Structures are given as structure tokens and as C-alpha cells.
Amino acid sequence: MKPKVFIARPIPSEVEAYIADHCTCEKWTGASPITRNELLERLKDAEGLLITGEKIDDELLDHAPNLKAVSNISVGYNNFDLDAMKRRNIIGTNTPDVLNETVADLALALILSTARRIPELDKLVKDGKWEDQDDEPLFGVDVHGKTLGIIGMGRIGEAIGRRAKFGFNMTIQYHNRHRKPESEKLLDADYVSMEELLQTSDFVLLMVPFTEGTKHLIGKEQFALMKNSAIFINTSRGQTVDENALIQALQNQKILAAGLDVFDQEPVSPDNPLLKLPNVVTLPHIGSATYQTRFDMAMLAAKNLVAAVTGKQPPNIVQELKSGIKI
């Protein structure tokens, strides 16, 4: 008998067909995203679950007595309660690498958009406010030749560094849990302390996972160390930044600007002060959102899921759950 899986997110038909070749599939077909309660109700028989970021904790696992594996269609897995999953030998997988270049493209787009004030000036033109006058009020700052400080020199951090170094002749420095000699060689990058990075970078870019150790990694103290001309970019998770401290830093011109793909609360509340500041470029968490990359992520997540529920080694079990899992 084929293992039963529940697909909680819309996925391309080709990916669904691949899963259906190996598993009995049930899927969420509602017009809006599945709610927590609806998800809990659908898990009674499921041995596998395909999701994007839904919280996997004791409450959910209590509703899923047959569950063996949860496959995330994302590289970040801060939605996994790793202890709860470990206690029940649940396999958890993610989708690394296939999205690196796409997310890196978006990070560069945020760097350029903030430095050259692209959304603000686009609005000015479309609002008919482009006047024949001295254009100094439209000036921005250069990107080429400046110093980019990357906090979190992982797979995506390095892809961003490559673009910045070889596309824009930027100087790269980074801070990471561990030194990355390969990245240092490739990017001619300096490993520096967090303090030095914050004090000397023109652009500070955050690309760490959200864990207990990175919650509010950047807060009041860190913004205080940055240059007044610094531009802050967050493409990691909203919770890695103390958002109130960021708002203060921008309102008090402690830093020049910010480019944000991620927020503490998503979707961001329309009342969030960040949305009222002209020197902030905002995006709705779309780092990996191109047709090709989202297809590749869904297919990789499907391969992880099928392998896990059919007793094979999935290609991408998350690091913390690797030991102790019996395939």
C-alpha cells in the first residue's frame, strides 16, 4: 500500500504527479491558505506532510499519530520545534541550494533600490512630480566600490558576496559563527568581529537563520555602532532584528536607509511605522519567488518527502535532526 501524505500548499501539477506516483495524496484545495485548525484536522492518517513554514510542534504532532516526515518547501526551518520532532523521531527536511542565486539577486536588488532610492523616485515620476529643476534632491549614494558587511556567510551569503565583488567591485567583509576560508579566498573577503563589521561597513546585510541564538541579533546597540551613512538590508527572517530599534534608528537618522524582505510579523501590519518611511524599501518576503526557483524548491521538497515516507534517505534532512533518525 502506498504511504499517505498531506499536501498543505499549492504545488505545480508536475510535482504533485511525482508525489502521486509514490504516495496516496490528499491536498488542501481551499482558496485561501490552510488555517491551523484545518491543518490539524487533516493529519489523522498522514505519514508525510508537505508545507511551507507552518509551525510543527507538540500540538500538531499530537494530531498526527502516523506522521514520519515533514518536508518544508523552504530552506529556513525555524518553524520546526526540533525538540518535539526529535522526541518522536520525525524526519524534517528543507530545500537548500536551489534558491541561492535567486535570493542573492533579490538582495542585490534591495541594495541598489535603497542606495539609488528607486521606489521613491519611481513614485515621484509616476505622480507627475518630476520638475525641471536642480536634481540634487534626487541624489542617492554609490554602491560600486563600497564595503559590504555580510553577517551569515552561508550558501546565500556567499552568492550575494560574488555579485557584490565581481559585479560591483565592492569590498567584502563578513562575520559568521565559523570562518569560511573558501569564501575568503573566492571573495578576497576579510573575517571581522561583529563590532568591526558594524562600524566599518557601508552596507550591512543580514543572512543568518532564525534560531534562539540569532533572535534580535541586530538591535539598538548594533544600530548605534553603524555609520550614519549605513544602509541595512535584511533578507533573513524578521525576528533576527529588533524592529523597534530599527524604526528608531531610521527615524533618528542613525542610519541612512533599510531594505527589508522580511518582517517580525508577516504579512506586515499596514500600521507598521516602517511602511511610512521614505528611506525604507519593503518587499513581501519574495527572496526565492521566481517561477523556476519555486518549481525547483517544490520538486526538491517532494523528493525529500517521497524518500522519507518510502524508507529511503531524503537528500536534505535538516542538520539538527540527522542523528537518531532511523531510515
Ligand SMILES: NC(=O)c1ccc[n+]([C@@H]2O[C@H](COP(=O)([O-])OP(=O)(O)OC[C@H]3O[C@@H](n4cnc5c(N)ncnc54)[C@H](O)[C@@H]3O)[C@@H](O)[C@H]2O)c1
Ligand atoms: N528572504 C527570503 O526569501 C529567504 C530565502 C532563503 C533563505 N532565507 C533565510 O536565510 C537563511 C540562510 O539561508 P542559507 O541557505 O544561506 O543558510 P546557511 O546555513 O548556508 O547560512 C547561514 C550562515 O549563518 C551563519 N550563522 C548562524 N548563526 C550566526 C550568528 N549568530 N552570527 C553569525 N553567523 C551566523 C551560519 O554559520 C551559516 O554560515 C535561512 O535560514 C532563511 O531563514 C530567506
Ligand SMILES: O=C(O)[C@H](O)CO
Ligand atoms: O527560507 C526560505 O526558503 C524562504 O524564506 C522562503 O520561504
